[in-house]
Amino acid sequence: MTLLILMVTAYVAGAVGALLFGEGAAGRGVASFGAAVGSGAGLALGLTAIAPGESGQMLILAPMRLLPLTGMMLRLDGLSAFFLIIVGLIGLAVALYGFSYSTAYEGRYSLRMLGAMLNVLLLSLSMQVMADNALTFLIVWEAMSLSAYWLVLTENDKGETVRAAVWYIAMTHAGFAALVAMFLLLSGGDLTASFAGMRENAAALSPAMRNVIFLLALFGFSTKAGVVPLHVWLPMAHPVAPSHVSALMSGVVIKMGIYGLLRVALDLLGSGPVWWGGIVLGAGAVSAVLGVLYALMEHDLKRLLAYHSVENIGIILIGIGSGMIFQSYGLMALASLGFIGGLYHTVNHAAFKALLFLGAGSVLHATHTSNMEKMGGLIKRMPVTAFCFLIGSAAISALPPLNGFASEWIIFQSLLGGFNIPKPEVAVMMPIAVGMLALTSGLAAACFVKAFGITFLAIPRSGEAGKASEAPLSMRAAMVLLALACVALGLTPFIVVPALGQVIAGLGHLSDIPVRFTLGLSLDSPNGFGRMSPTLIGAGLLLLLALVPMVMLLLRVNWKVRVGESWGCGRLGQTPRMEYTATAFAEPLRRVFAELYRPTRELTIDFHPESKYFVQSIEYRSEITPWFEKYLYEPCLWLVRLLATVVRRLQSGSLNAYLVYVTIALVILLLTARI
Amino acid sequence: MNDHDTLFAQLSTLSASLVLLFGIALLWRRSLGAYIKAFRWQSLVLSLAFVMIGYFGHDPELYIIAAALLALKVFIIPWYLTRLQMRVGTEREVQPYVNIATSLIVAGLLVMLAYAITRPLVMVSKLPTRGAIPLAVGLIFVGLFVIVSRRKALTQIVGFLVLENGIALLAALCTYGIPLIVELGVFLDVLMGFLVMQIIVYHISSTFESIDVEQLSQLKH
Incomplete structure (x- = not known):
């Protein structure tokens, strides 16, 4: 409770302080300090809630009214606590990073707005996961969307930014409309009813109504999460926002779509027919593959990362979708495994994607471009950034022993349990999903070889890249923090997985007692299909690293370091124009x-x-x-424009015409209102 | 029903009909002078109707309202209107959007509509004045129709004032006078609205050299 008050107070103070102190170091400091303290408190709150207490139960804060008479209600349960940890962790890094990163904005763009809105966004994200009725959920959802909109609009004198922000706000409001409809149906019209009441109400609804609610929820939350084909705003909005905001949006904001989907589909609705899970699984698989394929073709570092967000949301949905399918067949152990995999990947993606965006921000900060073809050789000039980016790249490519590997392994395990499904036509989906997930992982690895190699290796491709210098301390600290989180999350699945099991225990008819995984240092799946131990793999890798110099010592290798041109090929001089480009690297896959x-x-x-x-x-x-832009959104826009033109005819500008409207409205009202 | 009530009913229907008739008179006249004159007569009959309702309904407050109505709508506003007409408006309502013959037919239809709409109200009402209620509603519609179909700003103002008269008549017929304070508030509203409109008419006149509201559509782009 104290932590909750501290968290809210810090965010509010940060926002107000940023507005008061405004431009300059004081404003930056206050905003970052508020955000850092707030997210630190949120992180602590989430961790204390999720850590098993003396009774072995999680701390669950009872529903509480936020402000008297507003009908706002908060409650903290396992799922909330888990997402609160994500918000806290990423928020902390982003706040630290933003302190130095926003110096570049001083005098050019409004730091007041940036600092204040960052705090508002973090506050609304934290409240979002604790909302305990539809009213609170929707209000905070809108606060989150709008503050993110302001943050995207930071560089508001660029046409590209404004366009991206308009796309974002339009998409998010389409989703919001669906969510309002969904909650109205789910709560029977009373938005202030608590989630507990809604859960009872949902059980009594007819199957058709439950299907409608589920589809509305899926649409609404998918626009936020960026599921194909509703992903188009992601690659537009993420690159134009300030990098720490991109990290927050990609790491946390889009995860609210996942949170909402779990809250509604798993918690409030309980469970549904098999095709619910099928849709989620299918959307996830398509998002994962298409996301990574489009990412491969991007040579703008931040757009590339944005497409990877689409991919990773897809992977998360594969986990959740498989969990939902198993759940509807009553295979609760496998279902838990699927949900755990999805949630594990959620926190992992938050950590490594935020890390990568922060790394990209440092590169942008140093070179003033996000075009990869103009970078190169940065590893010598920015070693810390390069190392952190390398860790992030390895994690997103699912290389052991980092966190991406651990969560994707669990999702694979869950999918491989698909043979337990009695219906072969459903069971066959699982191996297909496995194939798509495997393809995704492989392509992601290829993409990050490109991203890391072209950006950091070889010789600089432009003057700016040659003059780049390492990022300031606070930015480095933020990146190192997230890199450590990636390593820690990767090495400790034997702690994370049971904790996640407890998070989802009891939701949607999953057994109250969390599924016990055999947890020594190795990780077993409940069906005994496979086992792995990232910890041992990590130890093995360290051992191997130590082995290399030992072997070299044994073989009495010459230790002298020779400095020469790499791949000199006998040429007299090398110029950047001879280098391998990102386009060339991606060309085989393009074919x-x-x-x-x-x-x-x-x-x-x-x-x-x-x-x-x-x-x-x-x-x-x-x-x-661009398939989706061309064949899905252009017709939609065309239709909207057509309708707008028709409606515009009403606005004739003639006074008498407006008076006629009033008269006709009055007459119709009187005629229809007669009793 | 006693004689007292019968007389009351007949008198209220008569006065309401007269008020409506002056409203419809607007539709067949073209010059602004005629508009103002019709409005003046209508307001006079309206204040007499208030006196009558006050007498039969035993509500002396209505006498005060009738006096205020007389002062405001028979003297002050018509006087202002005449002055306004001298300044800006020698223009006649040459070509209204709806021609005069059609306007009269539409007015007839509107009164029928008023009867249709108020039927449930009249059926359940036990007031002696119930027969006049549709006429008051009809007057409101006619006032609206004047505003909608005429294109000179001044004639539209008169239409608005007629509409207002209709509302006042309806209120008096249905309730025998709403509380004095409310009625005075309404008067003040009318006066303020009228003054604002007057200023706007000056502006329209000086901007477009005409008070034809058609010109306002130029402001659109």
Whole structure:
């Protein structure tokens, strides 16, 4: 309780302080301090709630009224606590990072707004997961969307930013409308009814109504989470926002979609028919594969990361979807495993994606560009950033012993249990999902070889990259914090998984007693299908690292370090133009998946007027077909414009016409209101 | 029903009909002078109707309201309107959106509509004045129709005032006078609204050199 009050107070103080002190170091400091203390308190609150107390039970705060007479209610249970930890962890890193990162904005853009809205966003995220009735949930949801909108709009003099912000706000409000409808149906019209009451109400609804509610919830939460095909705002909004805001949005804000889906589908509705899980699983698999495929073709570092968010949301949904399928067949142990995998990947993705965005922000800070083709050689100039980015890349590529591996392994385990499903036509979905998940992981690894290699290795491709310098202390500290979190989460699944088991225990007919996993240092899945121990793998890796110098010592290798050009190939000098580019790296995959990308190529060669053996310049341009923008959103926009044109005719500008509207409205009202 | 009530019923229907008739008179006249004159007569009959209702309904407060109504709507507002007309408006309502013959038919239809709408109210009412209620509602519709179908700002103002008269008549017929304080508030509202409109008319006139509201659509872009 004290922690809760501390958290709210700190955020509010941070927001007000940022508005008061405004531009300059004082404003930055106050905003960051408020956000850091607030998220620290939130993190502590989540951890104390989730840690088993003396009785072995989780601390659950009873429902409490937030402000008298407003009907706002908060409650903290396991699921809330888990997401509160994510908000706290990422919030802490983002607050630290923002202190130095926002110096670049001083004098150019409004620091007041940036600092205040960051605190408001963190506060609303923390309240979001604790909301205990639909009214609170919706109000805070809107506060979260709007504060994120302001944050995206920080660089408000760029057309691209404004466009991205408009897309974001339009999409999120489409989702919001669905959520309002969903909660109205679910609560029987009384938005102030507590979630406990709604749970009872939901059980009594007809199956058709439950289906409608589920579909509305899926649509509403998917727009926030960025599930294909509702993902289009992600690659627009994330790159234009300040990097720490991108980290927060990608790491936490889109996770609220996952939280909402779990809260409604698993907690309030309980369970549903098999096809609910099927839809979630399918949407997840499609998002995962398409997300990573589009990411491969991106050469803007932050857009690339944004597409990876789509991919990882997909992976999370694969876990949750498989959990829902098992749940509806009554295979509760496997269901728990699926949900645990999804949740585990949620926190993991939050950690490594925030880390990667912060790393990209440092690169942006140093080179003033986010185009990968203009980077290179940064590992020598920014070693800490490069190392942290490498850890993040390895984690997102699901390499052991980092956290991405642990959670994807659990999701695989859950999917591999699919043969337990009695119906073969459903069971066959599982191996397909396994295949798609495997493809995704492989492509993600390829993509991050590109991202890391082109950005940090080789020689600088532009003057700015050559002059880059390491990020300031607070930014480095934030990145190291998240890198440590990635390692820790990866090495300790034997602690995380039981904790997550407790988080979801009791929700949606999952057994009250959390499924016991055999937990020594190794991790067993309940069906005994496989076992692994990231801890041992980590220890093994350390041992291997130690072995290399030992072997070298044994073989009496020459220890002298030679400095030379890498891949010199006998040339006299190397220029950046000889380097491998990101486009070239992705070209093989572009060919392989040409059916999907439908690339348009354009090659222009200028010859010397005297002889065509002297080429003056070669211009190569290649673009991929944006399917969703072109075939889904353009018709939608066209329809909206058409309707708007029709409606616009009402606005004739003639005074008499408006008076006629009033008269007609009055007459119709009188005619219809007669009793 | 005793004689007293019968007389009351007949008198209220008569006065309401007269008030409505002056409202409809607006529709067949073109010059602004005629509009103002019709409004003046209508207001006079309206204040007489208030006196009558006050007498039969035993509510002396209505006498005060009738006096105020007389002062405001028979003298002050018509006087202002005439002054306004001298300044800006020698323009006649040459071409209304709806021509005069059609306007009269529409007015007839509107009164029928008023009867249709108020039927349930009249059926359950036990007031002696119930027969006049549809006429008052009809007057409200006619006032609205004047505003909608005429294109000079001044004629629209008169239409608004007629509409207001209809509301006052309806209130008096249904309730025998709403509380004095409310009635005075309404008067003040009318006066303020009228003054604001007057200022706007000056502006329209000086901007467009005409008081045809058609010109206002130029402001759209």
